[in-house]
Amino acid sequence: AQTVTQSQPEMSVQEAETVTLSCTYDTSESDYYLFWYKQPPSRQMILVIRQEAYKQQNATENRFSVNFQKAAKSFSLKISDSQLGDAAMYFCASLENQGGKLIFGQGTELSVKP
Amino acid sequence: DTGVSQDPRHKITKRGQNVTFRCDPISEHNRLYWYRQTLGQGPEFLTYFQNEAQLEKSRLLSDRFSAERPKGSFSTLEIQRTEQGDSAMYLCASSSRGSYNEQFFGPGTRLTVL
Numbered sequence: 001a002q003t004v005t006q007s008q009p010e011m012s013v014q015e016a017e018t019v020t021l022s023c024t025y026d027t028s029e030s031d032y033y034l035f036w037y038k039q040p041p042s043r044q045m046i047l048v049i050r051q052e053a054y055k056q057q058n059a060t061e062n063r064f065s066v067n068f069q070k071a072a073k074s075f076s077l078k079i080s081d082s083q084l085g086d087a088a089m090y091f092c093a094s095l096e097n098q099g100g101k102l103i104f105g106q107g108t109e110l111s112v113k114p
Numbered sequence: 115d116t117g118v119s120q121d122p123r124h125k126i127t128k129r130g131q132n133v134t135f136r137c138d139p140i141s142e143h144n145r146l147y148w149y150r151q152t153l154g155q156g157p158e159f160l161t162y163f164q165n166e167a168q169l170e171k172s173r174l175l176s177d178r179f180s181a182e183r184p185k186g187s188f189s190t191l192e193i194q195r196t197e198q199g200d201s202a203m204y205l206c207a208s209s210s211r212g213s214y215n216e217q218f219f220g221p222g223t224r225l226t227v228l
Contacts, residue, residue, distance in 0.1 A: 103159070
């Protein structure tokens with residue numbers, strides 16, 4: 001069975017600084033996808049970044065990038081030049097097959113200090 | 115395209131009552147998912163549909179829970195004989211045939227069982 005673990009319940013970063021959120025996962029499949037979702041307070045979940053397991057190159061979306069270590073089953077999110085609007089819960093998630101269920105981690109609450 | 119919508123946004127009910135939630139996916143998205151999120155936790159998968167067909171149900175979905183998607187468009191999630199442990203945020207998501215890997219989430223329905 002898939003599992004996703006986020007070991008940092010809370011993180012804090014100074015505005016304009018860089019922060020890294022950690023995630024580990026477990027799967028027996030060779031074909032899978034990994035995601036980071038952002039859930040601002042009282043607002044809906046939005047996709048931040050996606051990584052296909054078969055791609056060796058780490059995904060990047062503007063200030064957001066991942067460090068995907070397939071052998072170690074690690075998938076961390078780096079947020080550069082942090083902004084006040086980045087404050088939210090961040091969830092790591094995995095997807096083992098095309099269009100099936102997402103398996104989420106417990107979340108990391110990120111606060112950004114001005 | 116107005117995104118995934120859910121109704122109601124909040125529901126307060128007494129233990130033992132039945133409740134029904136509605137989800138309208140993004141138009142032409144043929145897959146629709148239901149998740150449950152309790153406070154401070156990541157969403158947990160409940161069930162998902164492809165068109166009218168319910169393809170997978172979690173063991174979390176007890177016999178008090180039933181979901182339907184009768185015409186392959188909107189979906190309903192009914193909880194019968196609600197219990198206090200049912201208090202949670204119920205999230206709906208949808209994805210399209212062209213990109214099953216990306217699920218778009220609605221704002222959720224927050225259920226409080228007194």
